[in-house]
Structure formats: C-alpha cells, structure tokens
Amino acid sequence: MTTVLSPVADRIDPGRWPDVAATPRSRTRGVVAAAVFRRIVERLPLRVAYPGGAVTGSTGPTMRIHRPQAFFARLGADGLIGFGESYQAGDWDADDLVGVLTVFAQQMGTLVPPRLQWLRRFHGPRAPRAERNTVEGSRRNIHRHYDLSNDLFALFLDESMSYSSALFDRSQDFTLAQHRKIDRLLDATGVRSGTRVLEIGTGWGELAIRAARRGARVLSVTLSTEQRSLALRRAAEAGVADRVDVRLRDYREIEPVAGGYDAILSVEMIEAVGEAYWPTYAATLERHLAPGGSVGLQTITMADDRLAETRNTYTWIHKYVFPGGLVPSVPAIEAVLGRAGLAVRDRLDFGLDYAETLRRWRATFNARRGDVAALGFDATFLRTWNFYLAYCEAGFAAGYIDVSQLVSGRVK
Structure with missing residues (x-):
C-alpha cells in the first residue's frame, strides 16, 4: 500500500512518528470505512461535525472531523489503530475527548457485530516479535x-x-x-x-x-x-x-x-x-x-x-x-x-x-x-x-x- 504525507506532516516528525506523518492511500478502503463509520454512529449518542458545517446526530458529545479523507483512509487501513493515529495527526478532535471515547467504549462489544467478532484474528497487524x-x-x-x-x-x-x-x-x-x-x-x-x-x-x-x-x-x-x-x-x-x-x-x-x-x-x-x-x-x-x-x-x-x-x-x-x-x-x-x-x-x-x-x-x-x-x-x-x-x-x-x-x- 502506498502512502502520502499527512496534511500536517510539516508539523510531525516522520522519523519519530512515521505512521502518523503519512496517510495511507487506499480510496476503496476509505470509502468502505466511511460507510461503516456512518452506519455505526447513527445509533450512538454522538454528534459528528464535518467541514462545511454538516453535522450528524442530535445528542451527545461532538466529534469534529477536520480532514475526512485522511480520517477514513486511516480507519480503513488500520482500524482502531488508525482511529488513534488520526487523532495524533489532528484529523479529528473533540472538546470533550473523554466523552466521545466513552460513547465508543460503552458500545465496544457491539461496534463490530457479534457474528463477525471472530474475524478480528484475520484483520489488523500482529504484535512484532520484538515485543x-x-x-x-x-x-x-x-x-x-x-x-x-x-x-x-x-x-x-x-x-x-x-x-x-x-x-x-x-x-x-x-x-x-x-x-x-x-x-x-x-x-x-x-x-x-x-x-x-x-x-x-x-x-x-x-x-x-x-x-x-x-x-x-x-x-x-x-x-x-x-x-x-x-x-x-x-x-x-x-x-x-x-x-x-x-x-x-x-x-x-x-x-x-x-x-x-x-x-x-x-x-x-x-x-x-x-x-x-x-x-x-x-x-x-x-x-x-x-x-x-x-x-x-x-x-x-x-x-x-x-x-x-x-x-x-x-x-x-x-x-x-x-x-x-x-x-x-x-x-x-x-x-x-x-x-x-x-x-x-x-x-x-x-x-x-x-x-x-x-x-x-x-x-x-x-x-x-x-x-x-x-x-x-x-x-x-x-x-x-x-x-x-x-x-x-x-x-x-x-x-x-x-x-x-x-x-x-x-x-x-
């Protein structure tokens, strides 16, 4: 998979934070991730604000996505690791960060449908042997x-x-x-x-x-x-x-x-x-x-x-x-x-x-x-x-x- 520099790469040291400085380039995965994310947040007490003023949800803390393309690219490529890296890179933010993360944590067992939980073992990176x-x-x-x-x-x-x-x-x-x-x-x-x-x-x-x-x-x-x-x-x-x-x-x-x-x-x-x-x-x-x-x-x-x-x-x-x-x-x-x-x-x-x-x-x-x-x-x-x-x-x-x-x- 190729990568492109993050929009904020000039402020991120690529030697210290290589996977934060570079955004994965995978349009298909990003599109799929966007669709899945929007389906998930529809049933959560969470507001999601996008550039241009679009807001989904009517209750709960607000998650502000500043760079949707980068956010969904990371989410599609690396799942929850990408979710965290997108915050590190500044792709999204929240005034009540704990509130936003608590909403997700409360639903963590069902964000992925139970019938698909077993797929975890086949998706995402494995722990490095050095660890x-x-x-x-x-x-x-x-x-x-x-x-x-x-x-x-x-x-x-x-x-x-x-x-x-x-x-x-x-x-x-x-x-x-x-x-x-x-x-x-x-x-x-x-x-x-x-x-x-x-x-x-x-x-x-x-x-x-x-x-x-x-x-x-x-x-x-x-x-x-x-x-x-x-x-x-x-x-x-x-x-x-x-x-x-x-x-x-x-x-x-x-x-x-x-x-x-x-x-x-x-x-x-x-x-x-x-x-x-x-x-x-x-x-x-x-x-x-x-x-x-x-x-x-x-x-x-x-x-x-x-x-x-x-x-x-x-x-x-x-x-x-x-x-x-x-x-x-x-x-x-x-x-x-x-x-x-x-x-x-x-x-x-x-x-x-x-x-x-x-x-x-x-x-x-x-x-x-x-x-x-x-x-x-x-x-x-x-x-x-x-x-x-x-x-x-x-x-x-x-x-x-x-x-x-x-x-x-x-x-x-």
Missing part, C-alpha cells in the same frame, strides 16, 4: 515507557509518584487516596514490623517506602533504570534506605532466599507480563512465598469474554504506549494462580476510582503542556499522551475495563 515478553523483550518494552523521563512523570503524578489507581474516600485528597490503595494491600497481606516483603515492579518506590516505615524489609525489583534511581533516592530521603533494596532485575531472575517472603506485592505489573508468561509469573510468586505468606496484586482487568475476543489483537495502546502488554480477566488470573497452587481469598474492584485517577492525571498533564514541551517532547507526543490518558479514562468510566486488588495464598 514478546522474553527477558530481553521485557527490558525493551519497559524502557520504551517508564524510562521516558522521571521529570515527565513528576509533572502530572501526585507527590507520592504513584502511577496506578488511587482508592478514594470522602476526602478526595489525591495523595491520601494513593496511600489508601497501598495501605489496603499492606494490611491485607499482613505487612508489619519484621515482615519480609518482595515487590515485583517498583514504580517510583512509594509502596516500598510505606512498607519499610512499618518496619518491614523490602526487596523491590524493576526493569526501569530511571525508576530504580529515583526510588532509591526517595527511600533515602524518607529515612528507610537501610530497609529498602531496589534491584534492576526481571521477576524471572529473582534469587531465592531462605524461608521465602512473607508478603509478595505487585501493583499493575501483570498487565505487562504477557499471556504466554502468566504461568511463569504465577510460579514465581508461589516459589518465593514463605509458608503462610500472602500475595497482593493490583491489576487492571477486563471481562472474560472480552479477553477471549481480543487477546490476539494488536492495539493502538500496544503500538504507542505499552508494548507487549495484555489486560487479563479475573477468571484468567484465578485460573493461572490456581495452577501454581495459589487461591484468591479477597477481592476489591474499584474501576471508577481509576477513571477519577486518570481524569486528574490528564488535567494536570494538559495544564503543564509547556513544561512537557520544555523537556523535549514534541506536539505529537502531547496529542498522543492526551489521547492515551483520555482513552483509558473512557474505558474505566464505561466499565469496559476495571481494576482489582486480589489477595491470595497457597491452597491448603
């Missing part, structure tokens, strides 16, 4: 996101530097809500003075710090050099450096310790593991768990039927944000843990809290766009991340995805 979550592949995947810049994440995260869902209460204080999430996991897994804690996926160290403040000794592993550096500094500033050890290590490379760990904690890490490696991940949890110990996981989830239909789909999020990942379902996690000899004994779902978390991140990110640009990130990156945060917020707001805390132990 498979081997030990080396995982390092590359993690580096592409988490090593962008500590300063970037510090611009929009709360002061705890937590990059996962908060758990809100009536106070609505963001950092307190992040601590509430962490403390619930620590309480549920019995972390106290003398507890030996293994954390898989360090983040920027807040969980390890709060566990150490309880008197626990923590080994935390990460594949991000940027995260490890800042987590160690933050632990030292918190006065718990003697109880927090952060190592640059894959979960498959953790050395055993005599007696194992009393608590193993992993917050929003399993989504990056990849389905092929879920059994290895679960076996790692069981192998390092002390007798009578507990495992506390926080994970983004989707319904089991949606997992079955989309598990082999390569998405816009994979391509531009989280390569190699797959959001599991709770039944899938329970099954893989069960085969490793672990049973879930406690569960909390709080997806709307994640929608609120993402709303706050995106508001702060957009309010500090100038600071993001000053770090060297271009205008296409700003649109990409605005879309990413809105896309995720819409998924949680619509209930298409959820987030759960799961506490498990060995099967007795």
Whole structure:
C-alpha cells in the first residue's frame, strides 16, 4: 500500500512518528470505512461535525472531523489503530475527548457485530516479535515507557509518584487516596514490623517506602533504570534506605532466599507480563512465598469474554504506549494462580476510582503542556499522551475495563 504525507506532516516528525506523518492511500478502503463509520454512529449518542458545517446526530458529545479523507483512509487501513493515529495527526478532535471515547467504549462489544467478532484474528497487524515478553523483550518494552523521563512523570503524578489507581474516600485528597490503595494491600497481606516483603515492579518506590516505615524489609525489583534511581533516592530521603533494596532485575531472575517472603506485592505489573508468561509469573510468586505468606496484586482487568475476543489483537495502546502488554480477566488470573497452587481469598474492584485517577492525571498533564514541551517532547507526543490518558479514562468510566486488588495464598 502506498502512502502520502499527512496534511500536517510539516508539523510531525516522520522519523519519530512515521505512521502518523503519512496517510495511507487506499480510496476503496476509505470509502468502505466511511460507510461503516456512518452506519455505526447513527445509533450512538454522538454528534459528528464535518467541514462545511454538516453535522450528524442530535445528542451527545461532538466529534469534529477536520480532514475526512485522511480520517477514513486511516480507519480503513488500520482500524482502531488508525482511529488513534488520526487523532495524533489532528484529523479529528473533540472538546470533550473523554466523552466521545466513552460513547465508543460503552458500545465496544457491539461496534463490530457479534457474528463477525471472530474475524478480528484475520484483520489488523500482529504484535512484532520484538515485543514478546522474553527477558530481553521485557527490558525493551519497559524502557520504551517508564524510562521516558522521571521529570515527565513528576509533572502530572501526585507527590507520592504513584502511577496506578488511587482508592478514594470522602476526602478526595489525591495523595491520601494513593496511600489508601497501598495501605489496603499492606494490611491485607499482613505487612508489619519484621515482615519480609518482595515487590515485583517498583514504580517510583512509594509502596516500598510505606512498607519499610512499618518496619518491614523490602526487596523491590524493576526493569526501569530511571525508576530504580529515583526510588532509591526517595527511600533515602524518607529515612528507610537501610530497609529498602531496589534491584534492576526481571521477576524471572529473582534469587531465592531462605524461608521465602512473607508478603509478595505487585501493583499493575501483570498487565505487562504477557499471556504466554502468566504461568511463569504465577510460579514465581508461589516459589518465593514463605509458608503462610500472602500475595497482593493490583491489576487492571477486563471481562472474560472480552479477553477471549481480543487477546490476539494488536492495539493502538500496544503500538504507542505499552508494548507487549495484555489486560487479563479475573477468571484468567484465578485460573493461572490456581495452577501454581495459589487461591484468591479477597477481592476489591474499584474501576471508577481509576477513571477519577486518570481524569486528574490528564488535567494536570494538559495544564503543564509547556513544561512537557520544555523537556523535549514534541506536539505529537502531547496529542498522543492526551489521547492515551483520555482513552483509558473512557474505558474505566464505561466499565469496559476495571481494576482489582486480589489477595491470595497457597491452597491448603
């Protein structure tokens, strides 16, 4: 398939964003995509505005399509990946981006008729082999996101530097809500003075710090050099450096310790593991768990039927944000843990809290766009991340995805 430069290619770096700078040239696919799109939006609470003043729909948020030919060409060539790339390129926009994406997310299971869902496996690109979550592949995947810049994440995260869902209460204080999430996991897994804690996926160290403040000794592993550096500094500033050890290590490379760990904690890490490696991940949890110990996981989830239909789909999020990942379902996690000899004994779902978390991140990110640009990130990156945060917020707001805390132990 040949391509032509996007109408805004002069503002998009083709070396950094090749598939955003170039518009697919396929008139037939574009015509088909336009017809399908118009049929779909006819039954949605959505207004679509076109150049020249034409508007379809009478209720709902408004999606403004500035360059219909480019928009439909991308949609016809690359489906939902093209939908996201068309936003990155500026082919369409919306004042209420989350509102528009929520309308689509609420209907995601039926946008493609159920009788045609099976065709997903034959349409669209496959995940590149380089993104498979081997030990080396995982390092590359993690580096592409988490090593962008500590300063970037510090611009929009709360002061705890937590990059996962908060758990809100009536106070609505963001950092307190992040601590509430962490403390619930620590309480549920019995972390106290003398507890030996293994954390898989360090983040920027807040969980390890709060566990150490309880008197626990923590080994935390990460594949991000940027995260490890800042987590160690933050632990030292918190006065718990003697109880927090952060190592640059894959979960498959953790050395055993005599007696194992009393608590193993992993917050929003399993989504990056990849389905092929879920059994290895679960076996790692069981192998390092002390007798009578507990495992506390926080994970983004989707319904089991949606997992079955989309598990082999390569998405816009994979391509531009989280390569190699797959959001599991709770039944899938329970099954893989069960085969490793672990049973879930406690569960909390709080997806709307994640929608609120993402709303706050995106508001702060957009309010500090100038600071993001000053770090060297271009205008296409700003649109990409605005879309990413809105896309995720819409998924949680619509209930298409959820987030759960799961506490498990060995099967007795």
